[in-house]
Amino acid sequence: MIIGYARVSTKDQSFNIQLDALNKAGCVRIYKEKVTGAKDDREQLNRALETLREGDKFVVYKLDRLARSTLKLLKVAEQLEELGVELISIQDNIDTTTPMGKAMFRMLSVLAELERDMIRERTKSGLEAARVRGRKGGRPKKNSKKVEQALKMYSTKQFTIAEITDATGVSSSTLYRGLKP
Missing domain, CATH: 1.10.10 (Arc Repressor Mutant, subunit A)
Structure with a gap:
């Protein structure tokens, strides 16, 4: 069976592009939810993962719809591998049914983690520079x-x-x- 998963971050965003692509990919069932990718506990993603059986294909429009962190993405990929389920990311041209697809998936995960670490480092440096200039970060104190x-x-x-x-x-x-x- 081909199972799809679609996610948008805000109530204002539309599923249309993702749903069109997932339907075109032959998804029999599509789980969708409106929730930020940073949130780990996603009800519909969990339901989709529970539905999967050996030999199934799990299709997402893009990897960032599945997980924002490399760690979470790799955990899901590991879970799929243990189940004997293949992962397909339409926009990223990743299909783990092929050796090249598996390798590309792992490389993209590493690059995503690198990008996140670089953003964190730049943010940390910016905050330190602001502190040196006497600026304080964080929320204002309560009255x-x-x-x-x-x-x-x-x-x-x-x-x-x-x-x-x-x-x-x-x-x-x-x-x-x-x-x-």
Whole structure:
């Protein structure tokens, strides 16, 4: 059986291009979801992987739809290999049913990891340079008076969370953190 997987990162993005390509590739069943690639726990991907059996083909439009990190991509590839399932990435021209496809897959994984490491290194260098110039990174500090005001409003049980956050500018998550003992 040929199983497909499609993923978009935001609600505004469309599946159309991916679905057209997966259907053209002969996918009998296609699992799709709208979730960021950075998130490891993806329900539809897990369902697709559970559906696969020995001799099946698992088709994605592009490898970055399957995983953002090389480690996650290699874990999925290992899982597919253990199951006896071949991986096909349409846009990347990777088909692990061939020796060349397997080699290309592993090379692309290494290059993707290199790119991610280079981005991390540039970001780290940029932050260090900014610190030397006296700039601080990170989130702005919470206004403790506003948080205290939000907590007092909450304790009166006269206001909804939305009303409290509107009045104080304190986010609901900050309010809930303040309520924890």
